[in-house]
Amino acid sequence: MSQQFPYTYYSCSCVDTPTSLLPLSRKSVEARSSSDEEETTFDPRSSRANFSLYPLEHLLYCTECHQMRCSRCTTEEVLCWYCPSCLFEVPSSTVRSEGNRCTRSCYNCPICTSFLTVNLLDAPTEAQRDAEQPPGPFILSCSYCNWTSLDIGIKFDKANNITGQLQRVRNGGIIVPTPKERENQAERLLRKQPNHEEEEEVKSPLEETPAAQAPPDADDFFSNLNSFYKSQLADTETSAGPAEFNVHSPSSIQRLLNLYSTGKKTKRGKPKPMRESLTTAEGLQEYSSSSEEELIHRLATSGWEATTSPSQRSFQERHPPRFTSDLRPTATLLRTKRSKRCKTCRTLLSRPEPKVNTTRYKIKVLALNNIPKVSIRSLNTTPQSLLTDLVTISSSMQQKEYTTLHPLMPYQFLLTLTNPLFDPIKVTLATPTTTPGRVQTRVTILCPQFDVGANTDVWDDALNSTSSQNNPKRKSAAPGLSVASPPDNSDGKQAEAGKIWDKGRNWTSVIVEVVPGVLPGTPAFVGEGGEVREDEGVVECPVFVKVEYESEGLGAGETPERVRMVGEGKEKREVAFWCVLGVGKIVG
Numbered sequence: 041m042s043q044q045f046p047y048t049y050y051s052c053s054c055v056d057t058p059t060s061l062l063p064l065s066r067k068s069v070e071a072r073s074s075s076d077e078e079e080t081t082f083d084p085r086s087s088r089a090n091f092s093l094y095p096l097e098h099l100l101y102c103t104e105c106h107q108m109r110c111s112r113c114t115t116e117e118v119l120c121w122y123c124p125s126c127l128f129e130v131p132s133s134t135v136r137s138e139g140n141r142c143t144r145s146c147y148n149c150p151i152c153t154s155f156l157t158v159n160l161l162d163a164p165t166e167a168q169r170d171a172e173q174p175p176g177p178f179i180l181s182c183s184y185c186n187w188t189s190l191d192i193g194i195k196f197d198k199a200n201n202i203t204g205q206l207q208r209v210r211n212g213g214i215i216v217p218t219p220k221e222r223e224n225q226a227e228r229l230l231r232k233q234p235n236h237e238e239e240e241e242v243k244s245p246l247e248e249t250p251a252a253q254a255p256p257d258a259d260d261f262f263s264n265l266n267s268f269y270k271s272q273l274a275d276t277e278t279s280a281g282p283a284e285f286n287v288h289s290p291s292s293i294q295r296l297l298n299l300y301s302t303g304k305k306t307k308r309g310k311p312k313p314m315r316e317s318l319t320t321a322e323g324l325q326e327y328s329s330s331s332e333e334e335l336i337h338r339l340a341t342s343g344w345e346a347t348t349s350p351s352q353r354s355f356q357e358r359h360p361p362r363f364t365s366d367l368r369p370t371a372t373l374l375r376t377k378r379s380k381r382c383k384t385c386r387t388l389l390s391r392p393e394p395k396v397n398t399t400r401y402k403i404k405v406l407a408l409n410n411i412p413k414v415s416i417r418s419l420n421t422t423p424q425s426l427l428t429d430l431v432t433i434s435s436s437m438q439q440k441e442y443t444t445l446h447p448l449m450p451y452q453f454l455l456t457l458t459n460p461l462f463d464p465i466k467v468t469l470a471t472p473t474t475t476p477g478r479v480q481t482r483v484t485i486l487c488p489q490f491d492v493g494a495n496t497d498v499w500d501d502a503l504n505s506t507s508s509q510n511n512p513k514r515k516s517a518a519p520g521l522s523v524a525s526p527p528d529n530s531d532g533k534q535a536e537a538g539k540i541w542d543k544g545r546n547w548t549s550v551i552v553e554v555v556p557g558v559l560p561g562t563p564a565f566v567g568e569g570g571e572v573r574e575d576e577g578v579v580e581c582p583v584f585v586k587v588e589y590e591s592e593g594l595g596a597g598e599t600p601e602r603v604r605m606v607g608e609g610k611e612k613r614e615v616a617f618w619c620v621l622g623v624g625k626i627v628g
Contacts, residue, residue, distance in 0.1 A: 045443065045623065045624050045625070046415075046417055046418075046621065046622055046624070047095075047621075047622040048095075048096070048414050048415055048416065048620070048621055048622070049084075049093035049094060049619065049620045049622070050093070050094055050096050050108060050407070050411070050414075050617060050620075051082055051089070051092050051093055051617065051618040051619060051620065052092045052094065052099065052108050052109065052110040052113060053107045053108060053113070054092065054110065054113040055082075055088055055089065055091075055092035081476070082618040083476045083477075083582070084580045084582055085477050085580070089620075091112065092110065092112070093620055094110055096407055096411065096413060098110070099407035099408075100114065100389045100390060100404075100406060100407060101389075101409070102382040102387050102389060102405070103405060104382070104385045104387045105382060105384055105385055105387070106613065107615075108407045108411060108617060109382055109389060109407075113382070113383050113384070114381060114389060115380070115381050115383055116379070116380055116381075117379045117380075118132070118376050118377075118378055119376070119377045119378060119392065119394055120376070120377050120394060120396070121135050121375070122374065122376075122377070122396040123142040123144070123372055124372065124374075124375050125142065125146035125155050125372045126146050127396045128142070128144060129396050130142070130374055135374065140373060141357070141372065141373055141374060142371055142373075142374060143371070144202075145158060145199075145200060145201070145202040145203070146372040147180060147202065147371055147372060148372055149182040149184065149185060149187050149369070150187070150355065150356070150364075150367035150368060150370060151182070151187045151352065151367070152182065152184050152185045152187070153355060154182050154185070155182075155372070156180040156181065156182055156369055157181055157182075157183065158178050158199050158202065159179060159181050160174060160176070160178060160179075161176070161177045161178065161179050161190075173198075173199070176195070176196060176197045176199075177195040177196060177197065178195070178196040179194075179195060179196065180194075180196075180202070180369055191365070192211040192212070192365060192366075192367065193213045194206070194211065194213060195213070203371065206369065207219065210257065211365065211368065216259075222259065222260060222263035222264075223263050223266065223267055225263075226264045226266075226267035226268075227267045227270075227271075229264075229321045230268060230271050230321065256320065258359040259358070261320075261325050262323070262358075263323075264317075264320070264321055264323035265317060265322070265323025265324075266323070268317050268323050269314075272314045273314075335362065338363060342363065346363050346364055346365070347362060347364070348361055348366075352364075356368065357370055357371065377394070377396075378392075379391040388403055389404075390403060390404040390405070391403040391404075408460065409460050410460065410461070411587075411615070411617070412458060412459050412460070412465065412467065412585070412587060413457070413460065414455070414456075414585065414619050414621070415455075415456050415458070416453050416454065416552065416621045416623060417454055418441060418442065418451070418452075418453055418454070419452040419454050420441075441624075442623070442624040442625070443625045444624075444625075444627050445554075445579060445623075445624045445625060445626050445627065446556065446626075446627060447556050447557060447558045447559065447562070447626055448555060448556070449556065450553055450554070450555050451553070451554045451556070451624075452535060452554075453551070453554060453621075453623055454541060454549050454550075454552075455469075455549065455550050455552045455621075456548070457492055457549075457585075458492075458546060458547045459492040459493065459495055459546040459547065460495055461495060461589060462496065463494050463589045463590060463591055464492065464493050464494045464589065465491070465587050465588065466489070466490075466491050466492075466587070467490055467492055467548070467585065467587055468488060468489050468585075468586040468588075469485050469488045469489075469550075469583055469585060469586075470485075470583070470584040470586070471483050471485060471581060471583045471584065472582065474557075475557075475579070475581060475582070478576065479556075479557040479558070479559060479560070479626065480557045481554060481555065481556050481557045482553075482554070482555040482557075483553070483555075483581045485550065485551075485552050485583075486536070486537045486538070486550060486552070486553065487537070487540050487541075487551070490548050490550060491548070492546065492547065493543075493544075493545055493546050493547075494546060495545075495546040496546070535551040552621075554581065554623055557626070560572055560576070572628070577625050577626040577628075578622065578624075578625050579623050579626060580620050580621065580623075581620070581623060582619075582620055583619050583620075583621055584616065584617075584618055585616065585617055586614065586616045587614070587616070588612060588613070589613055590610050590611065590612050590613070591613055592610060592611070
């Protein structure tokens, strides 16, 4: 595995819940999940587990369901659309009508996808610098790969409305009609009765440029095919006109007669079937051997370097070109700001600020602030907080210790739980005797039940002189970031069953004994033989964590299965989850 040892992954509660059952009532989901927790054991090697294991920093927390929530069990709502280049907020109605790209002068380079800037082609004079709108021509240039629109023969007369100018020009500077003009021209060709005045008005720019002699491109074929399909739909439309809804109309009388008559109903005629396009004016793109020969000649002349890469072809908006000279600037894709809700109870989990130029959140309920943090490390390894003083110990030596676990040899690890809550908690740990899979590793938690203090102010522990004198090894760091003191076995301290190893203000450490199993293919292996599969030697220990604590106030929509009243104004809460501890890798 690429993940460095040791690591801790948390299993989301939706691992055994089908997606179709998630929006049901929270009470039925909690009753079903509680029964599943008691009967099943989490298998970190199952195919479903790959989609439910996350670091604690990647999970959210639902304050109504009191469960962790991942991206699979949350729904997203779009708050706003904006352009990442100009930071202009685009209304949702504009996105639905014009697409999800910026309609201003924001474009990306077709070679490296960086942002393009509008610059003057020639160096401006002193008079042009003082002018509000300097005269053109202008070009689009990339400051990263030095690509410019001159590489495809395109110049611009104005610095604004780049989108409108690009629609009227083809690579090489050939002036072409806009998509609306193409559609009108295709409709007149289909009707075969064009209006001469409109034809002169539309075709006037084409007669002055080589566009009339140029072969039709993909946009021309699309406009012709779109107009052809619209005409076919209009011919086969069977909906009634405005006059057909009159009471005295023949169709209304016929419908009344069909309702109250007992005779045989007349069979309604089938609509005329639509046909496919047959000519170029209808959008049919015919095969031409000359075009294929031209492509082969261009490839032989320009070489392989002139062809486009798969990423460049997929980045184009409409039709993937084959050569770099056919690439065009791409309008910048719009970004969204989204809020997340719980699928079960629709509680808001995260909501960013609606302003485009800020990255702050109005609401963001992290699991890191509501779920105890579980961490594990080797008992003989120096903690990371003291590595700055011990220069001789490197991270590579520590990784070698975790990746060289020998079979059937006991190893002791230090399991630490840190409490982020302001209430003391009672923790119960459970783990199967042997890990699932062919390589069965024995795991034993010496102290499965213990208490963890509340995450109070850091100075409360410092001012308590009595606790400091009774336990001089206790060390506290910043609030919420307390770490355990390094184990000191010089005084002969031994791990004992039923006793914790160390304790701090809001953390508690216990000992976990791990005896790695035997890999397949070795003489000591018992079971089905065969080769060692991928990551089969990684020791992953599933641990079930149950947290109980007393809190104030009954939340809205709370169920009595999860909450029990304890005295006046107090209630007892229970939170349970599975986590996976990666302690190392077995060597053969």
